[in-house]
Amino acid sequence: MGFLRQAEAGIPVKYIRRQGGFSDATFYRWRTCFGGMAASETQRLHTPGTNNNRLNKLWLQAHQDIKA
Structure with missing residues (x-):
C-alpha cells in the first residue's frame, strides 16, 4: 500500500519500482487490485470472517x- 500511496503523491513509478525491487507489471497489477482500498480494508482481506464477504464485494465493484 505504501508504494501505491507514493505514486498517488506524484512520485514517478520508475523510482518507486527501483526502490521496491519489482517490475512495472507488478506495480500496475497491485494498483488494479488494491488501488481504491484503504489499508485497513486490505488487511481484512487476509482475515477470515463475515466482513471478508463484504470486502470481496467492494473489491469486485x-x-x-x-475496467469500465
Whole structure:
C-alpha cells in the first residue's frame, strides 16, 4: 500500500519500482487490485470472517469500475 500511496503523491513509478525491487507489471497489477482500498480494508482481506464477504464485494465493484 505504501508504494501505491507514493505514486498517488506524484512520485514517478520508475523510482518507486527501483526502490521496491519489482517490475512495472507488478506495480500496475497491485494498483488494479488494491488501488481504491484503504489499508485497513486490505488487511481484512487476509482475515477470515463475515466482513471478508463484504470486502470481496467492494473489491469486485472497484475492479469493475476500473475496467469500465
